Amino acid sequence: MISIKSIASTVAPRQCTVMILGETGAGKEMVARYIHAESDRRDAPLIPVDCSALSDTLFESQMFGHVQGAFTGAVRESLGFVRAADGGTLFLDEVGELSLPLQAKLLRVIQERCVTPVGDTRAHEVDIRFIAATHRDLAKMVREGTFREDLFFRLNVVVTTLPPLxxxxxxxxxxxxxxxxxxxxxxxxxxxxxxxxxxxxxxxxxxxxxxxxxxxxxxxxxxxxxxxxxxxxxxxxxxxSARPTPAGTPELCLSELERRTIAEALRRTDYCKAKASRMLGINIQRLNRRIERLNISTRHS
Ligand SMILES: Nc1ncnc2c1ncn2[C@@H]1O[C@H](COP(=O)(O)OP(=O)(O)OP(=O)(O)O)[C@@H](O)[C@H]1O
Missing domain, CATH: 1.10.8.60 (Helicase, Ruva Protein; domain 3)
Incomplete structure (x- = not known):
């Protein structure tokens, strides 16, 4: 933890994008908040965005905001996450969960530093520091074609890995x-x-x-x-009933560790997803998405 803290203190005063890697619950958002609090952006907000909850259809309005009357239900103007973070930090949590079309839209914001709210004709400039986090192996996703290489390089500037507890x-x-x-x-x-x-x-x-x-x-x-x-x-x-972890466990990639962690939580809770999600500290929707993505068995074998 001390080395993470010293990396975080070193990068805090810079403007560079930071990528934080680590398993769920390891403290990635906490590190992001620490970096923000130590930076000269501390008086502006840090806006966390759960990328796994952004939908393809609402992305633009959620991220870039909308003007009043832009669409049915847009009863008042909304700033959106990006403009809400103007002058501060946008924390892109679970950035590996973004679909390819949404990755393209995010890349444009990072490159151009301006957004056009839905229904508006003007682009608004923003001054934002980006911090991203993921439990996924983004380099592998780039090789597999599920994560854009250009976005990967934009986000992967200073990389810090938070080891599991x-x-x-x-x-x-x-x-x-x-x-x-x-x-x-x-x-x-x-x-x-x-x-x-x-x-x-x-x-x-x-x-x-x-x-x-x-x-x-x-x-x-x-x-x-x-x-x-x-x-x-x-x-x-x-x-x-905990037993010590066997010594000499080979190094695993994050997604394999995550797969094992979820499988173990399901096994320990007798495959009750509600209990397993509580144990893991994530909500059940997120657990279901991960079970599906990682192809984890949810029944006794
Ligand atoms: N070093 C720490 N000291 C005190 N509390 C911590 C520390 N690290 C994490 N926590 C606490 O543990 C909880 C989980 O941390 P956090 O939300 O930062 O994890 P995360 O890696 O972002 O999780 P997820 O991937 O599920 O979003 C939070 O309540 C946070 O305050």
């Missing part, structure tokens, strides 16, 4: 204590302490939902603990 075991307990302190502050109660057995279980577990799953687990443990100490039995079930 299981690969930075030294961060687990400090983060767990940080989340326990947050719960204590929220309820104005003393911070609970982890028993040795509970702490060992946290370190042993593979954290498929990364930091988001850890935050949720600490929230639940804070509520369930009977006294000041969090015992093993106060932790979510999947943590109580």
């Amino acid at each position: 299981r690969e930075r075991a030294e961060d687990i307990l400090p983060l767990a204590n940080h989340f326990l302190q947050k719960q204590a502050d929220l309820y104005d109660e003393p911070a609970r302490r982890l028993s040795d057995a509970a702490a060992a279980a946290l370190v042993r577990y593979s954290w498929p939902g990364n930091v988001r799953e850890l935050a949720n687990a600490m929230e639940s443990a804070h509520v369930l603990a009977q006294g000041d100490v969090i015992e093993l039995a106060d932790l979510p079930m999947q943590l109580q």
